[in-house]
Amino acid sequence: MALKEETNNQGSCNNCNTEVACANCGLYGILGVVSKLEHSTPEHLEKILKKRQVVAKGENLFRTGQPFHGLYAIKSGSFKSYAFLEGGQEQVAGFHFPGDLLGLEAVSSTRYSYSARALEDSSVCELKFEELDLMQDHFQQFQEQLILLLSDQILREQRQSGLSVRQSADERVAAFLIGLSCRLAERGLQADEFRLAMSRQDIASYLGLAVETVSRILKLFSERDLLSVQSKKINLIDKPGLREIAHIKGCCQETT
Amino acid sequence: MALKEETNNQGSCNNCNTEVACANCGLYGILGVVSKLEHSTPEHLEKILKKRQVVAKGENLFRTGQPFHGLYAIKSGSFKSYAFLEGGQEQVAGFHFPGDLLGLEAVSSTRYSYSARALEDSSVCELKFEELDLMQDHFQQFQEQLILLLSDQILREQRQSGLSVRQSADERVAAFLIGLSCRLAERGLQADEFRLAMSRQDIASYLGLAVETVSRILKLFSERDLLSVQSKKINLIDKPGLREIAHIKGCCQETT
């Protein structure tokens, strides 16, 4: 079966740092259900799951208001989600990495509530919702998985939203970096040294700071040997130190 | 059937401003499914839906970490949801009014992720998840409703979280008041004149401001005749004016 095959392929790619293994992908639970389809032919599966679409840097996966057509799982690369405020100013809502899902919140509203753009050349898998009636008898299990995904998403957003309002600028930047590192580590990607594909402006927008402030704080951190910066390359040298600044204790307990 | 009866009762209570009609309640969609249960006896229904529990001011509906046992729909009164930050400081995550649901995000995680406390004497209905297997053949419709609820919740949280970081203090307070007014109006409750059951400290925590700032801004607004304040009583006099400060254009287009 096509799906299992791919799972194995990726399972052996643990040392590869730019691409997430299927087992670490947000769609994995749902794919488990999809793969159970009894009379599933390769063509049949392909209608539901479009694997490995390539998205060029700067291209949009979808835009605010477009009709919902499917969930995307990021395979490689990275994306930003964003919307426009009054006055046409862009507000970055989040950054998304291999293993993350995009488009979840549109499931019931039938339209994407924000836009998603590739920050670098990337690839995604798409779970097409148009063809979902093909799932038939496994639809209930599919729904259960969907409920899990949605509920997780709510938890994640809750955790985030409450925090940032009260935080100072350096807390925000430190928390941003630690959070990034955690998410990459969870997916089996390199967590201490990575490329920030997004611009400083994007980071600033996301954190609710001025670009200049982000720049200054990164410099401050590098002066204190908490990290090193070479344009977009970031190397987290003293993660415990950063975690202390961010007031983050749990999460990512490696490097204890 | 017990449920339909209550629906009618409340439907006729539109001029009553402290209690939400069942038709405006967040559980309504799900209850539609529950009420379809074929062999439903009153006792049977009561096991799933516990109607009109009374919660005294200051009492907790649930606390962070408690095992999930059910969804709550607020019938009357109001609640705050909150968690504790490092150092034991309380962070208010939201305020909840008649018609709102509490506990949604715990559906899949099996534990409540925050605490919910009554800001005044209140009443709730509880949808018990322990007894859900009683739903049998209607379980799928139940799931569909749940997916809708979860997805809506995500949209609401998204809208909120992105905004507040960039806003100034008066924008936040104005947006808070307008948002409150909208939510009350949506549920058929009095929207221009209401009692803020929560303390200034709670508002400040929620908005990420100092108590003093909230106090000052309310005074400022009342000096400019945008509203009037008498301790906890608020009267929104110039909603268009407030909406302008908050940069909110859509939503609640009454009083045009």
Add this chain to the structure above:
DNA sequence: CGCGACTTTGACATGCATCAAAAGTAGTGG
């Protein structure tokens, strides 16, 4: 009526946005 908690008011300090300009980086075409 009195006590403790909440709210308001004032004075002051400071973190961060804003403006301006220099330095660095990337993309393009000759």
Add this chain to the structure above:
DNA sequence: CCACTACTTTTGATGCATGTCAAAGTCGCG
């Protein structure tokens, strides 16, 4: 391959919004 332009990032100087501290005033509950 280099030079040119446009964009992004960094650095510095300044001002204001908002947090903090302190104290007076008000509310509400027993």
